[in-house]
Amino acid sequence: MTTSGPPTAAPRTLVELRTLIDAIDERILALLNERARIAAEVGEHKRAAQPSAPFHVPAREREILARLEALAAGPFPREAIRPVFQEIMSACLSLERPLRVAFLGPEGAFSQQAVKYQFGLSAHALPQRSIAAVFHAVEGGQTDYGVVPVESATQGVVDPTLDAFLESELRVVAEILLPLELALLVHHDVDRAAVRRVYAQPELLRQCERWLSANLPQATPLVASSATEAARLAREDPEGAAIAPDVAARLFDLRIAAEGVQDAGGDATRFWVLGRKPSTRSGKDRTSLVVSVKDGPGVLLRVLEPLARRGVNLTRIESRPTGRRAWEYAFFLDLEGHETDEAVAAALADLRAVSAGVKLLGSYPRAEPLAR
Numbered sequence: 001m002t003t004s005g006p007p008t009a010a011p012r013t014l015v016e017l018r019t020l021i022d023a024i025d026e027r028i029l030a031l032l033n034e035r036a037r038i039a040a041e042v043g044e045h046k047r048a049a050q051p052s053a054p055f056h057v058p059a060r061e062r063e064i065l066a067r068l069e070a071l072a073a074g075p076f077p078r079e080a081i082r083p084v085f086q087e088i089m090s091a092c093l094s095l096e097r098p099l100r101v102a103f104l105g106p107e108g109a110f111s112q113q114a115v116k117y118q119f120g121l122s123a124h125a126l127p128q129r130s131i132a133a134v135f136h137a138v139e140g141g142q143t144d145y146g147v148v149p150v151e152s153a154t155q156g157v158v159d160p161t162l163d164a165f166l167e168s169e170l171r172v173v174a175e176i177l178l179p180l181e182l183a184l185l186v187h188h189d190v191d192r193a194a195v196r197r198v199y200a201q202p203e204l205l206r207q208c209e210r211w212l213s214a215n216l217p218q219a220t221p222l223v224a225s226s227a228t229e230a231a232r233l234a235r236e237d238p239e240g241a242a243i244a245p246d247v248a249a250r251l252f253d254l255r256i257a258a259e260g261v262q263d264a265g266g267d268a269t270r271f272w273v274l275g276r277k278p279s280t281r282s283g284k285d286r287t288s289l290v291v292s293v294k295d296g297p298g299v300l301l302r303v304l305e306p307l308a309r310r311g312v313n314l315t316r317i318e319s320r321p322t323g324r325r326a327w328e329y330a331f332f333l334d335l336e337g338h339e340t341d342e343a344v345a346a347a348l349a350d351l352r353a354v355s356a357g358v359k360l361l362g363s364y365p366r367a368e369p370l371a372r
């Protein structure tokens, strides 16, 4: 039997398809240049109209990202929209005035990954020696923002961050949740089988135990003080390797021999972004605060009761001595909602009435954990 009908188009060849992609990329690039010219003009406008107006406008960026994600119709993956446009906005902003962000160094530390994730590659990330130094850089205006860990897989709750807040007027303006992504870093010319020693920070070593015994049974694990120190030690040991974030490979001229070497999934590090001005309401916010109380019977109840009464959801509570007065304790709380929400504002007023003091650390958009 013969079939008749319109001839079906022959599938396009690989060369044809790549030629089409080249032409589309050129159109995208032309559009990016057009966007960048407009952003530079926005910058001139800000400089002329209101010299003190912020160049970085997180609320506008969130609005752009939310609008584009809502428009997602595929096949371009929805989850790729945020990183692509975050990078575009970071690059456009660098034409207005590059953002300066202090982070807990050294170069290659997890906090630097958090800076890259939140502010894009065009931001100037400036490493600081301590959490206190990050606070000082933002307080003194040397940087626009600071990024510090607040709960980490390696340290649990990061005490110096919470303690620094007791003495600072800075605000938490955003939170960042990064999955713990660890890599095995080796020398360029060395095969994984030739590794004799693996350097790692103790908690990171614990997180990779099963992977190491299955994949590098011949290597002796050795403890380092940090992930970057592990990479430095591996660099100096011809038969050494390190467990570290992959960014450390470039900094220490090592090769990524394996990625995702941690055993358990879903472990995330939480960072706070410090700023000088409060963050505006996004509708999906978290509020962090410190409540100081004199020790005595029922103190915890006194702190929790106003929240329960106002229907405010508590997502975390930590207690520690304030170090200022004997038997004075500080409770660090995370609540759902923004400080300007009616229920949260009422609960804060109630807390002020029943405690020795309430210090608001900030209300900021809640971050969802990133998919691996």
Ligand SMILES: O=C(O)C(=O)C[C@]1(C(=O)O)C=C[C@@H](O)C=C1
Pocket: 039, 042, 043, 055, 056, 057, 058, 060, 061, 064, 088, 089, 090, 092, 093, 096
């Ligand atoms: O709308 C602005 O105020 C801009 O500066 C433009 C722009 C963007 O690229 O869209 C850049 C940086 C700001 O953080 C927000 C948005």
